[in-house]
Every structure is written in structure tokens, then in C-alpha cells.
Amino acid sequence: MTGKLTVIGIGPGHPLDRTARAEAALREADTVAGYGLYLEHVQDLLGGKTLIRSAMTGEVERCRSALQAAAAGGNVALISSGDAGIYGMAGLALEMATAEGFTVPIEIVPGVSAASAAAAAFGAPLMLDWACLSLSDLLADWATIRRRLEAVAAADLVLALYNPRSRKRVRQLEEAAAILQRHRPGSTPVGIGTALGAPDQRLLLTTLERLCLEDVGMRSLVIVGNSTSRVEAGWFITPRGYRL
């Protein structure tokens, strides 16, 4: 009996933001692995399935358990919030499968990324060239991240910041804001989307100079505009360049 592993981005948290492909893969799976909060987001599809839960930082073990279950013949879904390919589980699953010799078939199912979800909630800030950076230095070197922030800020790219801040990790966002302020006007729009898609979703539209770091938490995604971004009628817009 051959099993398989499907790595699924379930979107930002609201059931309506899941794709038909993600839902079909979850329905067909006999085993679902994921961080507890993300399993809650797909609770309506979990009936009768074996669950592999683990803490947020247990992703390596969770991924290995999912691959082992698939290797043992299971139809296993490994879920990420947002898009599995953007700071999600897709990379770890493929790295681990090749490094540890799992030959089970793997499929990656894309989802609506947190950046896309936040952008839509605020308006249309990602209409021009943009970059996606994570401020977490758990797996990456802060000097590299800082160099990327400098490059992106100088090149006037709109910026989506993942993992901007946690209770213990507060300095990175402070440094990022300082770098951005050296390159962009204080009036540059900043959108803070927290718990996107969830019942407790919070959207806060502010500016670089008024950015209050305490408004940003573990479940936030921050979008910083470029020099042309503006707020009109409550919408955060980066104009594409049409002459209207």
C-alpha cells in the first residue's frame, strides 16, 4: 500500500479562503498533521481522521511524523496557514524527504498567502514591485536580514513583513522601522493585519512615523508602502501607474 503526503496551505484562517483543491485533499486524507491553531481552522473537515498535533516550534518532529505516516501507507495532509510555500511547511517537507530518504509521493497545494490576505483587507498595497521578508532570526542570520531590509528599502519596494515581532523578539521590528524611516517619508502608509481571517482579526492602518511597535504581535503581518503608496477613502493603495 502506497501512501502520500500532501502539503496544504489552508489560507489565512477563514474557511472561505480555502481553495477547493485544499478542501478536497483534506477530505481524502486519513491523517492530518498541523500546529493546533491551524487544525482548529479546518475542524469542519477533520471528522474521523487521525491527528498529528504539535506545538508551533515542533515543526521538525511534526513533519517527520507526517512523512512516516505517509511512508507507512497513510494518505497524509500536512497543513500550513496561508500558503505552504511561503514560510510554511512545503520546504521542510521536501528537504526532509530528500535528506532522510522518504520516497513517498509528495504534492504541494498552494493557498492564499497571509500577504495576499492582508493586502486585500487593506486595499491594494502590493500592486507594484514588492518584497516578502521574515524578521525572525531563529533560522536566519540577522545581519543578512538587515542587509535585505536596507536593499529593499533603498529600491523603493513595497514590503510585506512576516514574523515581525513576538513577546521575546522585539528589537528586529524596531531596527526594521528605523531602516525604512531613513529611506521613506514618515507619512508612508503601514498596515498591520493581526489574526487575519480569524474571528478576532484586527486591521490597523498607520504610518511609518506613527507606528507603535506594541500594536504588532506574533500573529501580525505588516505591509509597508513605497514612496508612491497612499491612503484614500480608507484604502491603502499603491498606484500601478495608470493615467486616469
Added chain:
Amino acid sequence: MTGKLTVIGIGPGHPLDRTARAEAALREADTVAGYGLYLEHVQDLLGGKTLIRSAMTGEVERCRSALQAAAAGGNVALISSGDAGIYGMAGLALEMATAEGFTVPIEIVPGVSAASAAAAAFGAPLMLDWACLSLSDLLADWATIRRRLEAVAAADLVLALYNPRSRKRVRQLEEAAAILQRHRPGSTPVGIGTALGAPDQRLLLTTLERLCLEDVGMRSLVIVGNSTSRVEAGWFITPRGYRL
């Protein structure tokens, strides 16, 4: 009677990649506006609806017609492929509504972006910091785009290239490849995804030094790895930094 405009990203082209929210909005709409090919992608949901079609370059007129229909009381869906907020119709709709005084309610529905769809098809190339650039200089200045390419190449960001090449516009991709080659090894993986999600989808995995520009067309999205990206067991992977 108050109408509304919903701007919808329908995903990369396959019906299974649409979200439940996008499908619900399309079902509720009485009028659907979109470029012909994208209307084909949602043909199963168009029965009995008024259609506003126009050519690819007719997006300004199409958007105005959609806003006018909504202002006249219609429940209008304006569709983009991929995510409406990434080089799609979300920005134009909001810009036009504010510039031309349309006060109709607008909602932006995010979708699976072409970058996410291509990444999932190739593996997990977007697992580290990345940038999203469009090589089209129809609405943007080529000097600015080139400066962004230089910055992104030097900062070792993975790169998703939208609008990389058309029949008439071939020089931009050539220049982009040359810039990237100055900063990254010739062996850097490059994925070319064409007609993503459609029945004629083509996926081509190559390298910077072997990149054949003729393989890239109007319907292609190109992903260029960073210095750590590699191909293993046929998967294009940018390792996140886990120690396995």
C-alpha cells in the same frame, strides 16, 4: 438600489485553485467583468449573468464599465487571474473609484497568486525572503525596474518575475538575466511556469546559465533561486535553514 463591486482573484487558472469566497461572490454576482481568457476559467459560474468582456489591454475601460454597472445597482464581480492584488485589478478599481467619485461599496477577495502556484508546482523555492517584480515597462519606468533588479539580485532574494516577456518585449528579460548572472552562480535554479493551472500548463526547470529566453512567453512566470536554492529529486527547493 445599492450595487457593489467585488474584485476577485480566481487563482492561476484551474477551478480547484479558486477559494470558496471567490466562488460565492461569483455566484451572487449578476454581472461579471473580465479579460476573455479569465472569463473562460470561471465559465461554470457564468450562467445567466451579464458579461463585460474586453481585450487584455482594455482594463481601464473594463474597470470603468464594472464600476458604472455597480453604481447603477448591479452586483458586479471584476475578475483577475491569480491574486487580484498582485498586478491584478484591485488597485485600478480602488484608484478609479476614488479618482472618479464612485461611492459604491467595494470588496477585494484575495486569491492564490501566480507566484504561489508556480512555487508549489516546482517545489518550495519561495521559502526564504523573496521579491516580486514585473518586467513590463508599459506602466513603469525601465530604469526603476532595472535598479530594483540590481538591488534584489545583490541582496540574494529569491525572485518571482511577472510579465517576463512578450512577443514584442524581449529585451527586459535578457537584461534581467544578465544582471542576475553578475550576482549569482550560473547553476542557480530557474523555474519557468507557463499557463499555470490551465490544461496546457508547462513547467520547465533550468538554470541561469542555460536559460533559453524563447522558453518564456506572455503567460509565463519565472522564479529565480537565491545562492542557497538547489534542485533535489526534481524539486526546486530554497532551504529554510533547518538542521536536519
